[in-house]
Amino acid sequence: MHTLTTLVASLPSDSFNPASETVRAGVLLVAPLLVGLPLLSAAVLLLSGRRSDRWGHWLGVLASAASFVVAAIVFVTMLQRSADSRVIDVSLGTWIDAGAFQLDAGMRLDPLSLTFVLLVTFVGTLIHIYAVAYMDHDVDRRRFFAYLNLFVAAMLILVLADSYLLLFVGWEGVGLASYLLIGFWNYNTEYAVAAKKAFVANRIGDLGLIIALGIMFATFGAVDFGTVLSGADGGASEGTLTAIGLMLLLAACGKSAQFPLQSWLGDAMAGPTPVSALIHAATMVTAGVYLIVRSAPLFDAAPTAQLVVVIVGAITLLFGAIVGCAKDDIKKALAASTMSQIGYMILAAGLGPVGYAFAIFHLITHGFFKAGMFLGAGSVMHGMDDQVNMRRFGGLARYMTITWLTFMAGWLAIIGVPPFSGFFSKDKIIEAAFVPVDGAPWRAWVFGSITMLAAGITAFYMSRLFFMTFEGERRWSTKRDGSAQHPHESPKLMTWPMIVLAVGSVGLGFFLNSGGRFVEWLAPVLGHPEHEEPVLPIWVLTVLTLALVVVGVVIAWRRYAVSQVPVVPPVGTALTRAARVDLYQDSVNDIVLVEPGQALTRSLVYVDRTAIDGTVTGVGLSTVLLGGWVRRLQTGYVRSYAASMLLGLVVLVVIVLLVQS
């Protein structure tokens, strides 16, 4: 990293979107291994069947770790290059060659994609290790690791793709892996339904990406990043770009659980906890942020789309925070917080150049502290006989010290206490949200206030979660088999990943922020954000935010640590009741989508039965009748064969003669 700073310091600035360079030789050619290793491992695990049950999980860990090593090699190589030559294309040959449309498959190695690669492989490897112990008793552990590897490979395809089409391949791949993993325990109908819900919500988003692809191809005649992003500046009308932007946003909403497609994330917690940590907290759900940041030039040229992005981010930010306050299921509370934090990132990404880098910055720190907390939640569940109701926790700090300490690191990070990593990343987003926009001074105030307010609510609900779980008195229920609970610390394979992630939660923000390291690192892709003054001085913003955070923590402390927490949830206010059911999102979905959809389906079924089936059955029936008739002609008697030949011949002769005359 030291090298990085020196290199960065010596850079000419403002090398925004430099022309990419194609490598044909050298150490960077190992890049395809990034995807290849986990993919190969997934294939081996899935194809070898029960034979690999004994060692399969270690192969999975090894593949993910090897991928991380490759990523590290690429990273070091990248650091040795000057900043303006850090956008590199690795060609993998022609992929599609269809007439006017020619597309090469290739990998875009640049600081942005590499950041994601490092996050995915590093956190991914830790979670693989954790899962070895967590899934110890599951007979299908091998299959689980196969899916995890598949996910890692797909996610890497997503972030390394050099075209929107290849990105789409990864996009679908992670969707598939997510579906398989949410429904991993699919013998439970509820879980299978949750998987299906996630799948459907994601499909709606995918539709957006497909339409965006279509418009891109119609407008630019290509779908690779190079052509599309450089063509965005003047190559297309603002209306077109806005349409593309909105469609990309729809895709992002599906994948990143943003309003109005957020409802699947809570249910997705049905998957095993390592999955929640890796896919539904640290990596996959951030793909939407990646998509928007990657398409930065498109959005820069489409201010309307940008505004919608900010609005969606803001709504989700508040939505997730409010829902998080009311959830009693520890994983669902964390899921709501994930939704809310990604809202921060989407909002930041919508702010334009001033926010892109910070969106990614928050994404990285969030990847660490949220994954850490999910693993902590998994550890708690592990020690508490898979109990997830926080009202049945309490006072666990004494029994699982490591989990408690690592969770505390994550908690302090997410609520933004300095010097934990969340403080640096979130503070930057709040600052950026307060930066005035030309012609719309209200925006800075509205969005700035929302981000600040949400920081306060976040402090409240995360503290609530933390206190209800680890502090206060014990409210344990008996185990499922009736015996008393004996909470215990998890095995080393589970605690070490948590410790490593906790270290990241503590120090990563400070490290990346000092000297603007991270922003400089991303500069070859995202440019240098011009420093603009927020409407209020920065120190005022920081103090105000921290004050809100303190208020949130104190309220939570009084209600959930000091006073007694009822085991049965009280009726609560209307807002609490609404928040418990995700602000009636499912009901809204039912009314807006499901019921009209079902009505449509019913009418379609009706039309299908009467009109189409009638026709098809008619055709089918007449075909079979005809077949039967032909069959009857096929009597087996030579005389009738000869007669039919003769008859046919006579008919043909007559036809020919008639035509001729």
Add this chain to the structure above:
Amino acid sequence: MTDFVAPAVDWAALSPVIIVLLAAVVGVLVEAFVPARVRRTVQLSLAVAALAGAVIAVAALWSGVEETGGTVVLGGSLLVDGPTLVLQATIALLALVSLLIIADRTDTGEDAFAPNAAAVPGSDYEELARRKGVQQTEIYPLVLFATGGMLIFPATGDLLTLFVALEVLSLPLYLLTGMARRRRLLSQEASMKYFLLGAFSSALLLFGIALVYGYSGSLRYSEIAEATQIPSGLDSLLLVGAVLILSGLLFKVGAVPFHTWTPDVYQGAPTPITGFMAACTKAAAFGALLRIVYTMLPGLAWDLGVLLWTVAILTMVVGTVAALVQTDMKRVLGYSSIAHAGFILTGIIALNEAGIVAVLFYLLVYGAATVGAFGIVWLVRERAGGHDESSPILGEATHLSQWAGLGKTHPLLALTFGLFLLSFAGIPLTAGFAGKFSVFSAAVEGGAWPLALIGVLASSVAVFFYVRIIVLMFFTEPAGAEGEPTEAAALAPSAEGFALAGDAAVAVQAEPVVQARSTVTTTVIGTEGFAVVAIAACALVTIVLGVFPSPVLDLIASVATFLP
């Protein structure tokens, strides 16, 4: 005394035909003089060498024909031009792979042919021959004679040679059809039907030749073509003659309404022979049809167009529709071959160079898939008395229900068969797709887009029954997996197949195996290796020509011109 001028014969140009026919004659001598012990080895080597030699001879002639456009041999009786060479190569290659399947005696030690074809089915004499393990080797010369006729058929330059070649190729086929080892009555019945109907169509052809000769005063295609240009009051003579000639050829390719023999003969003939017949006869007959339509009757294109259109549409529709309701694998493939004849006809109707290329290409890819598919059908057998290894192997398990679950018990075989079916269906990345695409695009180019449309529709309907078989193989539990007697197996070859074959109802009683049917299971027998090589070669061709059709298409296109 008139001077007799011996015709200058270009022997080299005739070499593919001569090699095969000579080998056939030698084969007959081998039957007489070589001891039985080594007879099969000698016959097989001779036949393989002859067919390979024919392919090499074609290759040797290739560059010359590519330069000059072809040679007129034997005073115009034979025309060795590009299409001739392509067809001769196709026929010789397909005959070669068919021969490998025909020759394979499998690990039951028996080939597909009756130990003594002259014995009355079910007689003691037959039983004696069977027990002594008698196996015939006359099939090799017979196959070679038939192949020789097929090599001549598309090369003919006058109607008389055409007729002779037709008989040379047909007569051995009639015999071969009647020589099945199992279900002999069905086989003999098929042979009889084939012979009677074949004789009928030959008569039509001959009558047509007479009428056309009466009109034009010549038997040479080129001279007849000239005569058709000259207006006369006898057009109907010419037209009826042309229709009769075309009917004779359409009979051989199995086009509606001259198709009735196809399913019965395909079902009754020994399966390896069915593959040989379906692939090679079709190639030869379509070659001749192509030449006649393109070089003898272009002047009548408009008059005969309506005939060809009618026949093509009927053939595609009837072949497809009838295949839907079949329950016997060999009959399904039989009707599918009728449908394919319709698709090929659309390429002929195109009447352009693309049509020639497309038809020639289609014959190759269809032939490869057909030989392979029938090869596999031959290996899927019934076993009496459950899964016991020692229980005797019976005939082919041709009822569709007997194929259920084959994908689980014999994945590789089922996969290969699935490949051939996909190729028949014309699914992209198989050779069948490239073939269909080329004939239909040629038809569209030639203005026959309604035909192409019907062809595409028929193909999509046909996908249904091909995929049904694939579903049956891979996603249906094997009937009677526990070795129980199954309704399907019990019904299988007896009720359905024979009822369809009408006259053969008698055969049910005479077939000794029928009684033992109650505990019949499906199995796949091992081979001596020949059949595996042949099927693998077919599969390879199907895949390679599916993925890279252009080199072969280009190669054919470089010579696709008929000599007048």
